Amino acid sequence: MTNSLDLALIGNCQVGALIDSTGKIVWYCLPRFDGDPAFCSLLQGHQTGSEKGYCAIELVDQIKTEQRYLPNSAVLVTRLTDAQGGVVELTDFAPRFRQHRRMFTPMMLIRQIHRRQGTPRIRIRIRPVYDYGREACDRTYGSHHIRYVSPDWVMRLTTDASITTIVQELPFFLEDRLTLIFGPDETIPEAIHELSRRFLDETLAYWHEWVRDLGVPFEWQDEVIRAAITLKLNTFDDTGAIIAAMTTSVPEAPNSGRNWDYRHCWLRDAYFVVNALNRLGTTHTMERYLRYLVNIVAGAPGGRIQPVYGIDGQGHLAEREVETLDGYRGMGPVRVGNQAYEQIQHDVYGSAILAVTHVFFDQRLVQRGDAALFHRLEPLGETAIQVHDQPDAGLWELRGTKRIHTFSSIMCWAACDRLSRIADRLHLTERTIYWKAQAELIHATICRRAWNEQKKAFTAAFEGDSLDASLLLMHDVGFLAADDCRFASTVAAIERELRQGDYIFRYVEQDDFGTPENAFIVCTYWYIYALVALGRSEEARLLFENLxxxxxxxxxxxxxxxxxxxxxxxxFVQTYSMVGLINAAIRLSKRWDSAF
Structure with missing residues (x-):
């Protein structure tokens, strides 16, 4: 079976796992999202009998699989049917619920195996590895557990299944139900089945309560709820960071070499993520993420910040290639870490300030912005002034070239514009005047140097003639009003040059890796935002339904x-894409008070 992205995500904001359509766990990192993958067969090119790095519950003579999430939850159910009509059901989840007045999110996955019909015969294969697939884990056994040992972590399987059948991968008839609990190297003091049942009930109750508090649009509620749960699962509770994706090195296109580690936190995502969380009403998650951002800003030396940080807030993300995994469908390289942390990307100043602006204006938040925080933000604004007309790697992280990217300059303008608004909110009149004047100067520079009269559009770079999908956001960030003819004209130019079928490419010119082959999904969502702003909502709805x-x-x-x-x-799963869905649905949906 060829690897695909027909995967489901389970997790608890400490760990996350990807499960394929047959119920096989193909990706699971320890002890947290950016850790060593104990299960990593997603990045193995071929699935053979000697394959390592997965956990599978195999049904002998299987002929059919079905899979679904339990409604409004992160609990996955996989139903396997054999040729004789035997049916086995797998229930997978990571415990998350409130216990002893705090959130309980252990480094734990639970797999419940139920016989639902007939006399099914199953085989359990558990083959964890360490150091990105370099070695199979050492094993030690007890009467009801197996310890899988690596130099850096121990994963303990506690189970009421036969240890022998698991170790020797022997097929056996499933009489009723079994439980597999993957967790830290700690003894479980109560009956395994009872603990598993209690944890499932508590976890379902948590997710149902969490979803109940979401502010969802009238239309596309199921899709928005699933996107919101997924966004939550990409949140690392301990620091509040939100990762770009759960995986590393799934290529952007076949054999493209565009294979990157996305298990980190990009500041450019901050503005869009915070907007989505705000619209959904998930203020607790938003507050924790904002706290993560504020801590990064506070530690920024001389008002300089990086494009990307680790989920612990650390800035050093040295990139390396690992030779022990041959890559998704054999399409390496597999990379760990991301060299983008060393890049110069000037849009990050606007992204950070746009996000943090919420703490000054959102009355629901417990910790509100004050003059002290404002003064911590000002050095970022000063840096934005200095770099707004200087070359950088740009939003798309070009590794071989630097230009004065228009979007980077627009975000530098946004940094100054929001600082003026914050200062006005805090009644700091002198600072309001100062930041407003700086924003106006940058705005005038962009309009003079980025507008191409021949194309009747703002271009990707100053004095340039190529286009960039990020310019669809000029209205979204407030740079141009929707009725400004230059906005409509720029959108029209992007339609002519970057639209292919129902999708928008981020750009079409060659970069360090050649000409882009596939469309960057969030760019089509940005196009939808622009169409709504221009009053072209019916077109936008069709594109949204297609996505x-x-x-x-x-x-x-x-x-x-x-x-x-x-x-x-x-x-996969891409935070940017799921946030795009949420923001587009909210913009396009009928209003609740006009829907009936």
């Missing part, structure tokens, strides 16, 4: 899409 049809069976989507086949590519 929803390209999500996998669970409503999840990666970073890129093949415009010819609709196949997903790139790291």
């Amino acid at each position: 929803l049809a390209r999500h996998n069976r669970h409503g999840l989507i990666a970073e890129h899409i093949d415009v010819r086949t609709g196949e997903q590519w790139g790291n």
